[in-house]
Amino acid sequence: MSRFGTRTFRGLKEQEAFNKTIAGKYAKLVKKNHFLYLGLPFLLSIVAGSIYLQKFTSIKWEKYDEKYRQLGEDEMLDMIENKRTFDKKNDFYRLQGLLTDHIEKEVQTDYEMKRVQRKKEDEPVW
Structure with missing residues (x-):
């Protein structure tokens, strides 16, 4: 997997401190299975956003239909x-x-x- 940024140099103590943080734990998980921890959440956010925005677009088109349905x-x-x-x-x-x-x-x-x-x-x- 290609990395997003350049690899920063950390000393032994700095690396241990980084591994204890949330970002360090997440980076370790991404290295093990990048699709599960990086790709899947990205795809789920796109699908969820599409479903969430669908409500707004349906309201827009329903108002448009209402405007022109008033005439018999x-x-x-x-x-x-x-x-x-x-x-x-x-x-x-x-x-x-x-x-x-x-x-x-x-x-x-x-x-x-x-x-x-x-x-x-x-x-x-x-």
Whole structure:
């Protein structure tokens, strides 16, 4: 097994003192069976975290479903059937404020289409 850090030098007394600590006892156990004392707790923490976080994500999606479940099928169909028709030209003029009456959707005709003169170099040459 590869070690995580560099091996520190300890004297005989320091090593005995280290072996009596919790970290020393754990290091000795990891050397004997590294999967049991290092890999297994890591995998269990990942699985437990996934299960624990699953509750939070389920709450999030349940609230999302609740929000859209409030409409019944009939109400949804009514919304689809009563949609406003979309016409690019009329909506453009309505948003620009050029329509005289929004209900009839007639375009004002008090302007005249006039071509702007171009420079000679801008004229297309065929």
